[in-house]
Amino acid sequence: MEAENGTPKATRSLEVVVSEANRSTWSNRTEYIMVQVGFCVGSGTIWRFPSLCQQNGGGTFFVVYVLLLFMMGIPLVFMEMALGHLVCFGVWTKIHPRLWGMGLACSMVCFLVSVYYNIFTAWSMFYLSNSFQYTLPWNQCPLVMNTSIPDPDCAQVTSSIYFWYWKTLEVTGNIEESGGIVPSLFICLLVVWLLIILISTQSLKVQGKILYYSMVIPYAILFCFLIRSFMLEGSIYGLRHLMTIKASAITSPILWKRAGTQVFYNMGLGFGSIIVLSSISKSKNCAQDAFIVAFINLVSSLLATQVVFSVLGFRATMSTRECSNQSSWKLLQLIKMGKLPIEASPPTELLKKPVKAYTMWLHHLNRDLKKKVLEYVSDCNLENQLLRYIKGPDLVFIAFAEAITKFSGSPFWSVIFFLMFINLGLSTSVGLMQGILIPLLYNFPSLQNYSLAFSVIIGCLSFLCGLLFTQRSGLYFLTLFDEFALSLPLLIVVLFENISVAWIYGAKRFMNEMWDLLGLNFSLMHECLLRYVTPVILLILLIYNLSEMLLKSPSYRAWDKRSFTTSVLPYPTWAVFLGSSLILLSILPILVGLLKGSKKPIILPLPKDSSLQLSLTSSYGLSLTSQDQQAPSSRKTSRFSEAQTEEASGSHKQPSLLSLSKSMGTAVGHVKRGDSYTGGSAQNVPSVPPLPPVARESL
CATH class of the missing domain: 1.20.1740 (Amino acid/polyamine transporter I)
Known part of the structure; x- marks a missing residue:
C-alpha cells in the first residue's frame, strides 16, 4: 500500500x-x-x-x-x-x-x-x-464366466480381500x-x-x-x-x-x-x-x-x-464362529476317516455356546493331541481375528x-x-x-x-x-x-x-x-x-x-x-x-x-526514547502513533511496550505492527493526506498488495 x-x-x-x-x-x-x-x-x-x-x-x-x-x-x-x-x-x-x-x-x-x-x-x-x-460385491466371490464355480483366486482369500486387491x-x-x-x-x-x-x-x-x-x-x-x-x-x-x-x-x-x-x-x-x-x-x-x-x-x-x-x-466374533464351525465340521470328517481319534471330537452346537468355546476346548486338549489337531485345522483365536487387516x-x-x-x-x-x-x-x-x-x-x-x-x-x-x-x-x-x-x-x-x-x-x-x-x-x-x-x-x-x-x-x-x-x-x-x-x-x-533473503527490515524500528502505542479506532480500523503524541490521560498503558525491553537482543528493534500488517494485507485501505509514520518517510511504508475480490471471496 x-x-x-x-x-x-x-x-x-x-x-x-x-x-x-x-x-x-x-x-x-x-x-x-x-x-x-x-x-x-x-x-x-x-x-x-x-x-x-x-x-x-x-x-x-x-x-x-x-x-x-x-x-x-x-x-x-x-x-x-x-x-x-x-x-x-x-x-x-x-x-x-x-x-x-x-x-x-x-x-x-x-x-x-x-x-x-x-x-x-x-x-x-x-x-x-x-x-x-442388494448383495454387496465384496460379500461373496464372483463366479467364473458361464459356471457356478467361484473365482479360484477369490477362493484362496476372503471376498473382501479379493475385491480390494483384484x-x-x-x-x-x-x-x-x-x-x-x-x-x-x-x-x-x-x-x-x-x-x-x-x-x-x-x-x-x-x-x-x-x-x-x-x-x-x-x-x-x-x-x-x-x-x-x-x-x-x-x-x-x-x-x-x-x-x-x-x-x-x-x-x-x-x-x-x-x-x-x-x-x-x-x-x-x-x-x-x-x-x-x-x-x-x-x-x-x-x-x-x-x-x-x-x-x-x-x-x-x-x-x-x-x-x-x-x-x-x-x-472378529462372526469370523471366529465361522472358523469354529468349519474346523469342527472338518474334524468330524477326519474322525470318520480314521485320521484322528474320537477324543478329537469338537464341542457340539457351537452356535449356542460362547464364541471362545472352540478355542477353550482346544486349549484343554493334551499337548500331543492338540498338536495333531492343529495340523489339520486352525485354532480360530478371537484375538488373531480381531487384528487381521487393520493396518493402513x-x-x-x-x-x-x-x-x-x-x-x-x-x-x-x-x-x-x-x-x-x-x-x-x-x-x-x-x-x-x-x-x-x-x-x-x-x-x-x-x-x-x-x-x-x-x-x-x-x-x-x-x-x-x-x-x-x-x-x-x-x-x-x-x-x-x-x-x-x-x-x-x-x-x-x-x-x-x-x-x-x-x-x-x-x-x-x-x-x-x-x-x-x-x-x-x-x-x-x-x-x-x-x-x-x-x-x-x-x-x-x-x-x-x-x-x-x-x-x-x-x-x-x-x-x-x-x-x-x-x-x-x-x-x-x-x-x-x-x-x-x-x-x-x-x-x-x-x-x-x-x-x-533480504537483510533489510520490513518493519521499521521505533525511534529512540519512543515506544509504539496501539489503540483501536473502529471495529476494523487501527491507529498507530508514538507515545510522545498521546496524552497520558487518554490512553491505556500497553503491556506490550513494557515487554519490549525484556526481549532478547534484536527483538526490541521490531515494533508491534502485526495488526497493521493485517489491515494492509487483507483489505482495501488508504493513507489519509497529512497522516504520518514515525521514523521514516512515506516511501518506507511496506507495500502489501490486497487480494482481488475474486480471491477474497473464494477464500
Whole structure:
C-alpha cells in the first residue's frame, strides 16, 4: 500500500482505514469453528488414528497422544490461529525477511499431501458406486464366466480381500511394475477433483455453508454407527482391546514418534491452512477457538475409534464362529476317516455356546493331541481375528467393509459410511487447496488478477500428478509419499514456525500483543510452552525421524498374488531418491529464503526514547502513533511496550505492527493526506498488495 501523492516526508503517525464491506469473513463463529474442524478432522480420523492405536498398545497410544496434544498441539494451533488473525498474509516476512520461504514451504506441503490424499476419497467413491446393490460385491466371490464355480483366486482369500486387491486396485506385485492406469479409479479421481475445484471457486458464504453441512452430516452418520455398533454381538471384545494399556509400551520411542506425527496430521499443523482460515474470522478469542477445535478433534478421534473397534469386534466374533464351525465340521470328517481319534471330537452346537468355546476346548486338549489337531485345522483365536487387516487403508477397505456385509440392510450402511468418508475427505481437501493458493497469490501479486483461472490450473495439475496413484502400483507410491512427504517436512516447517515466533519475534512480545489486541491474559505457563516445551519436543521428534530414516533401509508391503499374502520389499534406489526429493522440495523455499533473503527490515524500528502505542479506532480500523503524541490521560498503558525491553537482543528493534500488517494485507485501505509514520518517510511504508475480490471471496 502506497501513500497518497503529497504525503509529507516527515511522518509521525499512520492510520489505515478498513471498510467492513471489503473484509470478507465467515458468517458466524460457529461456521468458522466448523470449517477449522472440517480441515483438521479428515478421513485419516477414521482409518489412521484407529490403526495407530492398534499398532501401538491400544489405550497407551491414546494416553500419549492426549499428552502431546496438550503440551504441543494446542499451543501451536493457538499460535497459527493468532498469527492468521493478526497478520493474515506475509506473516513470516513480517517477523523476519529471511523467512519469506515459509509460506511457499507450507504451500508445497499442502500440494504434495493433496496430490496423494485424494486417492483415499477416490477409493471411497468407487466403493460407494458399488454399494447400491442388494448383495454387496465384496460379500461373496464372483463366479467364473458361464459356471457356478467361484473365482479360484477369490477362493484362496476372503471376498473382501479379493475385491480390494483384484477389483479396486488391480494391484501389481511390486512398485516397479506399473501395470497402467485403472480406468475406474481414473474416473473417480477426476470426479473428486472436479468437486474440489467447484467448491474452492465459490464465494466465501457458499463455501462456509457447504463445509458446515459437510461436517454435520458425517457426525450424524458416525453417531448412527456408534449406536448400531453397541447393539452388535462381540463389540465388547473390540472395545476391550482398545482400552488395553500396556505400561511397557509407553517407553517406546516409536510410539511417541507416531503419536507426535499424528498430532500434526490431526490438527493440520504446518500446512498453513489454519492461518489462512483464521485470517477471515471475526472471532478474536484464538485461545478458546484452539481449545474448542482440539477438543472436537479429540472427541472425533475417540468416537471414530470406538465405532471402528466395536465393529471390528463384531467382525472378529462372526469370523471366529465361522472358523469354529468349519474346523469342527472338518474334524468330524477326519474322525470318520480314521485320521484322528474320537477324543478329537469338537464341542457340539457351537452356535449356542460362547464364541471362545472352540478355542477353550482346544486349549484343554493334551499337548500331543492338540498338536495333531492343529495340523489339520486352525485354532480360530478371537484375538488373531480381531487384528487381521487393520493396518493402513486395509482397515477401512477390507476389515470394516467386510464387517458391514454382516449387518442387516448392509447396502444402506455401506452407502452412508462411504458417503461420510467422502465428506470428510473433501472438507480437508478444500482446506489444503486454500493453503496452496493464498500464499502463492500473496508472494506473486501478478497472479491475483487471474486467481480463478489459477485455482483451476492448480486443481488440474494436482489431478494430473494424482494419476500416479491410479496405476496398478499406486498403492506402493501412496506408501512412499505418506512416509516421505508428510512427517519429516511437517516437523521441519512447524519447528521453524515455532522458533520464528518464540525466539525471533519473541514469545513474551507475542503473548503481550495478544493481550493488547484481544484482551486475553496469559500466564507464564503459556509462554514457557511456546518458548521451551514445544521446540524441545519438535526437535526430539525431528532427530528421531532423521535417524530412523538414515539408519533403516526403507521398505514397503507388497501383495504377492502367488502366495496370497503381503511381503516386505525394499524400495528400489530410484524410489528412495524420489522420496528424498519430496522432502527437499518441501523445505527448499525455507533454505533459499535463509540464504538469499533480504537483510533489510520490513518493519521499521521505533525511534529512540519512543515506544509504539496501539489503540483501536473502529471495529476494523487501527491507529498507530508514538507515545510522545498521546496524552497520558487518554490512553491505556500497553503491556506490550513494557515487554519490549525484556526481549532478547534484536527483538526490541521490531515494533508491534502485526495488526497493521493485517489491515494492509487483507483489505482495501488508504493513507489519509497529512497522516504520518514515525521514523521514516512515506516511501518506507511496506507495500502489501490486497487480494482481488475474486480471491477474497473464494477464500
